[in-house]
Amino acid sequence: MTLSVDYYFAPNSPWTYLGHQRLAEIARAAGATINVLPVDLGGKVFPVSGGLPLSKRAPQRQAYRLIELKRFSEYLGQPIVLQPKFFPVNADDAAKLIIAVDMHDGCDAAMRIAGRILRGVWVDERNIADARDLAKMLEEEGLPARRLDDSMSQAVHVRYEQDTQRAIDAGVFGAPSYVIDGELFWGQDRLDFVQRRLARG
Helix, strand or coil, X not given: CCCEEEEEECCXXXXXXXXXXXXXXXXXXXXXXXXXXXXXXXXXXXXXXXXXXXXXXXXXXXXXXXXXXXXXXXXXXXXCCCCCCCCCCCCHHXXXXXXXXXXXXXXXXXXXXXXXXXXXXXXXXXXXCXXXXXXXXXXHCCCCCCHHHHCCCHHHHHHHHHHHHHHHHCCCCCCCEXXXXXXXXXXXXXXXXXXXXXXHC
16 A cells, blocks of 8 residues: 655744755655645644744754754754844745645645745845745746646645645644654654555555
8 A cells, every 4th residue: 555644844943954865765765655734734733733833942942943953954964044134934835835746746846946935045145025035946946937826726725725634633733744644754754654554564
């Protein structure tokens, strides 16, 4: 039986950035499919799960977050700008663009544009709330410019809302989260467990 991974994430999450490519490689090696599901983490998921936006967390938690990001960046060999120019940033438009690409161009293309957007925040210091930057990222991935218009459609808006509710119903409370056959794995540091779960079939 081919397994699928429900991949819940926020396009402005550094932890999602650090795990994105590894998830793609793990799923590919296991022959698993990925359901690409960007969600409204700060606006809808946090309020019902007890999560707090970064600015409202205790200073100790904010400081330790930077230490952990640096550790994982060095351990994984992935560059990261710890305090990028355009963060915090509203991720709704980027999330809807990823959904539009998924709906029109498929999962692989959605994973590519999601990866480009994540890297845009955490390496290239681009503004993912700016339509001009998003248009440039589409161009860099060889995707149609009209996906920006598609991302503003009612169908995309409805799916964004539905996928966010789907995340809440699945018990998701942070990003990234991976759900395999009802089993939740939270955080890019749980990808070893995801890999083992996929290997079991």
